[in-house]
Amino acid sequence: MGKIIYRSLIFLTSIVTIITSVVLILLFFDISKNIEGEISLATLFIMMIPVLISIMVLMLVFVNILSSKLTTIILEPVRIAAQKIESILSDEQVELESTYVELEPFIKTIQLQKEEIEFSISKVKESEKYRREFTANVTHELKTPLTSINGYAEMIASGITSAEENKKFANVIIKEGTRLLELINQILDLSKIEGQITESKESFEDIDVYEIANNIVSRFEQRLNSKNIELTLSGEGIIINGNKSMIRDMLSNIIDNAIKYNKVGGKVDIKILQNKYEVIINLKDTGMGIPQEDRDRIFERFYRVDKSRSKKITGTGIGLSIVKHIVEYHNGTIVLNSEVNKGTTIEIHLQK
Numbered sequence: 001m002g003k004i005i006y007r008s009l010i011f012l013t014s015i016v017t018i019i020t021s022v023v024l025i026l027l028f029f030d031i032s033k034n035i036e037g038e039i040s041l042a043t044l045f046i047m048m049i050p051v052l053i054s055i056m057v058l059m060l061v062f063v064n065i066l067s068s069k070l071t072t073i074i075l076e077p078v079r080i081a082a083q084k085i086e087s088i089l090s091d092e093q094v095e096l097e098s099t100y101v102e103l104e105p106f107i108k109t110i111q112l113q114k115e116e117i118e119f120s121i122s123k124v125k126e127s128e129k130y131r132r133e134f135t136a137n138v139t140h141e142l143k144t145p146l147t148s149i150n151g152y153a154e155m156i157a158s159g160i161t162s163a164e165e166n167k168k169f170a171n172v173i174i175k176e177g178t179r180l181l182e183l184i185n186q187i188l189d190l191s192k193i194e195g196q197i198t199e200s201k202e203s204f205e206d207i208d209v210y211e212i213a214n215n216i217v218s219r220f221e222q223r224l225n226s227k228n229i230e231l232t233l234s235g236e237g238i239i240i241n242g243n244k245s246m247i248r249d250m251l252s253n254i255i256d257n258a259i260k261y262n263k264v265g266g267k268v269d270i271k272i273l274q275n276k277y278e279v280i281i282n283l284k285d286t287g288m289g290i291p292q293e294d295r296d297r298i299f300e301r302f303y304r305v306d307k308s309r310s311k312k313i314t315g316t317g318i319g320l321s322i323v324k325h326i327v328e329y330h331n332g333t334i335v336l337n338s339e340v341n342k343g344t345t346i347e348i349h350l351q352k
Contacts, residue, residue, distance in 0.1 A: 016059075130301075141183055145176040186318040189249060190301065193325045207244045209251075209279050209350075210237045210272045216251050217270070220259060228265045231255075235272030238279045240352050242330050250326040251281070253319040254346055258285040261344075274352070278332075281348040290338040298336065299324040323348075 152169040155161055161169065210233075217233050224231055240247075258268045266286040273280040290298055301321040327334045330350050338344040 133301075138187065142180065145180040145183075148176045149173050149180075183318075186322065190318055190322050190325065193246065193322060193329065203243050204241050205244060206239050207242055207247060208237050208239055209247065209281065210235050212244070212248050213251050213270060213272060213281075216248065216255060219252075220255060223259050227259065227262065229259060229262055229268060230266075231259075231268040231270070233270045233272075235270075236274075238272060238274045238352075240279050240350055242350065243326075246326045246329065250323050250348070253323050254281075254283050254348075257319055258283055258287065258344075261285075262287040266343075278349050278351050281350070282345070283347075284343065284345045286343040289340040289342055289344055290336070291340055295336060295338060299334075 152173050156166050156169055213233060213235075217231060220231070223229075255268070255270070262268065262285050268286075269282075269284045271280075271282040273282065299320050301318055324334060327348055327350070332348060332350040334349075335347045336344065337347075
């Protein structure tokens with residue numbers, strides 16, 4: 001950049017010097033006609049050579065100094081822009097001042113691209129973290145019932161247990177096998193739902209949310225009676241466009257949790273409401289509640305509020321994750337409010 005400016009100034013200075021020299025020679029030649037002893041043009045030119053050389057030297061020195069200053073002034077905003085680009089790449093915040101207006105879009109583009117790259121990298125890291133957690137949780141959840149089944153089966157096979165003990169151990173094996181089957185089915189359901197999220201919604205149809213909820217409630221009568229829980233369902237027939245099996249699974253999971261984590265003699269209140277644009281499913285229970293520190297993670301796969309008060313309650317920790325994915329698949333929202341030892345309220349909004 002400095003060389004280009006220097007050459008341009010040299011060229012311009014040379015032209016100016018030549019023109020000035022010609023004008024001076026002609027001027028002095030015209031003056032010499034009016035004095036005694038006229039001087040020839042050639043002689044006048046020779047006499048002017050030292051002066052011209054001096055002028056050229058001075059001009060070259062001036063041009064050199066001027067080009068250096070101009071180069072510094074012109075390139076300073078570019079240097080600042082380069083520093084800002086380096087700052088962007090090193091995670092520093094920058095202000096787009098003291099740079100050429102023409103360079104600002106370039107710097108902004110680099111900053112946006114860097115932010116996009118960082119966002120993509122964070123998503124990849126987050127996905128990798130969830131994958132590792134999912135693998136570890138699946139391994140643990142599968143290992144626990146399998147260990148129990150294998151242990152009791154070995155005791156029965158050894159022949160050292162009585163008939164009564166064999167019956168007791170067989171019931172444990174059946175219970176753990178049922179739990180294992182439930183876990184596998186829920187993992188398959190979750191995987192299926194996650195796969196469908198990126199696919200088209202051709203499976204959507206007009207469905208009655210209240211009718212589905214009413215049918216599901218009837219399936220839980222035995223469990224409700226065993227814990228003496230009072231469940232009330234209110235609302236009206238409301239039609240939405242959605243995936244029927246998913247809405248059934250969603251309602252089944254939140255009702256199952258409301259019963260599972262409720263106290264004996266508790267209550268579950270379900271309301272199916274609507275406004276102009278959406279259906280609102282409100283479920284309120286009188287269960288053990290969820291601590292504040294656990295609420296943000298309650299919808300994660302395999303996450304359970306594993307306190308002493310809930311260790312004896314069987315569960316996979318996948319149910320609410322399935323609920324969240326189904327709600328998101330239907331472009332809905334889910335809000336959870338809870339208070340320990342008082343109960344939990346889940347409100348789901350689905351578009352009609």
